[in-house]
Amino acid sequence: MAEPVTGPLLARAETVYIGLGANLDDPRRHVERAADALTRLPASRVTQVSRLYRTAPVGPADQPDYINAVARLDTRLAPRALLAALQALERAHGRVRDGTRWGPRTLDLDILMFGARHVAWPGLTLPHPQARRRAFVLVPLAEVAPPGLDIPGQGRLSALLAAVPKQGVAPLAPIPLQLPAGPLPADQAPDAACDGKSPRAALS
Numbered sequence: 001m002a003e004p005v006t007g008p009l010l011a012r013a014e015t016v017y018i019g020l021g022a023n024l025d026d027p028r029r030h031v032e033r034a035a036d037a038l039t040r041l042p043a044s045r046v047t048q049v050s051r052l053y054r055t056a057p058v059g060p061a062d063q064p065d066y067i068n069a070v071a072r073l074d075t076r077l078a079p080r081a082l083l084a085a086l087q088a089l090e091r092a093h094g095r096v097r098d099g100t101r102w103g104p105r106t107l108d109l110d111i112l113m114f115g116a117r118h119v120a121w122p123g124l125t126l127p128h129p130q131a132r133r134r135a136f137v138l139v140p141l142a143e144v145a146p147p148g149l150d151i152p153g154q155g156r157l158s159a160l161l162a163a164v165p166k167q168g169v170a171p172l173a174p175i176p177l178q179l180p181a182g183p184l185p186a187d188q189a190p191d192a193a194c195d196g197k198s199p200r201a202a203l204s
């Protein structure tokens with residue numbers, strides 16, 4: 001379960017793309033369960049989830065293949081609150097950070113894009129700086145995003161996708177999920193999500 005989210009909500013929902021990845025301990029199950037958990041994030045609504053993909057590891061080669069997917073959601077969580085909720089979900093899936101860059105993991109949740117934001121804050125860079133180079137991100141992203149999507153500072157999704165080598169990215173099954181119908185109501189501001197305080201316009 002994600003930890004309770006504190007702090008202000010955004011005045012309006014923004015569209016966010018989240019990359020899901022795992023390559024340890026029944027990775028498919030971790031990705032499917034994480035996608036389901038995203039549907040329970042406060043002040044957020046998952047609008048689409050890609051199929052699962054089996055992908056060859058990028059980085060150290062002596063690790064198992066990954067299972068990857070991408071989810072699109074509308075959220076009123078501010079970027080750092082969303083990152084905190086995703087990291088809590090990683091911990092709940094037994095993620096241990098041993099400092100190995102691009103090493104194996106039970107669950108990795110990256111914010112690929114957050115609206116049109118282009119920022120480099122301590123601990124959070126948006127869009128994800130590696131997105132444009134990675135077929136395991138771009139192929140599932142193209143399933144849930146319009147081809148004309150502009151990834152700020154990186155380029156148009158269709159052009160990035162055409163440029164990236166796609167061998168080693170194999171589609172698997174759809175993720176069985178019941179997604180709620182309709183958009184996130186503009187006034188949806190679950191009090192529980194902000195500790196009983198009224199939502200205020202977010203600062204970031």
Ligand code: A4P
Nearest residue numbers: 021055056057058059066101102110111123124125128136
């Ligand atoms: N961080 C900064 N920006 C973001 C963002 N947009 N989203 C910070 C999420 N986190 C962000 O991440 C390190 C720090 O990045 C976090 O503390 C957060 O504050 P991490 O998840 O602890 O470490 P990491 O994942 O090992 O590092 P990195 O560089 O983020 O790796 P990636 O980019 O996540 O790559 N091969 C295949 N086929 N499929 C994969 O999914 N994944 C990786 C990991 C390597 N190879 C892979 C795959």
Ligand code: MG
Nearest residue numbers: 108109110111
């Ligand atoms: Mg990561």
